[in-house]
Amino acid sequence: MIHSSLIHKLVERGEFSITYIAKDGHxxxxxxxxxxxxxxxxxxxxxxxxxxxxxxxxxxxxITEINGQEVVL
Known part of the structure; x- marks a missing residue:
């Protein structure tokens, strides 16, 4: 699990995978x-x-997941 406050450290390294919820809910x-x-x-x-x-x-x-790790608030 990754705390949402650490997202900036993960994304500054270049390419990554992500899962997030769009405005319409999907x-x-x-x-x-x-x-x-x-x-x-x-x-x-x-x-x-x-x-x-x-x-x-x-x-x-x-954001629910970055690089296969769950993101928590």
């Missing part, structure tokens, strides 16, 4: 993403999908 899973920016005050981070090069903003509280 799980989004990707095995290859990188963090393009991390907003500590705003509680969000921007991730870039390596395969499609799409960039999305993700609220950190919606």
């Amino acid at each position: 799980l989004v899973q990707s095995s290859r993403v990188v963090c393009t920016s991390f907003h500590a005050v705003g509680r969000t981070m921007n991730i870039k999908f390596c395969d499609s090069e799409e960039i999305r903003t993700v609220r950190r509280c919606t």
Whole structure:
């Protein structure tokens, strides 16, 4: 298990896998993403999908898993 306060340390190392809950409630899973920016005050981070090069903003509280490890609040 990983505490959500440690997410910034994991994503600064480059490519990682992630699972998070989208706005409509479904799980989004990707095995290859990188963090393009991390907003500590705003509680969000921007991730870039390596395969499609799409960039999305993700609220950190919606992340359920990083690199196969469960994220807890």
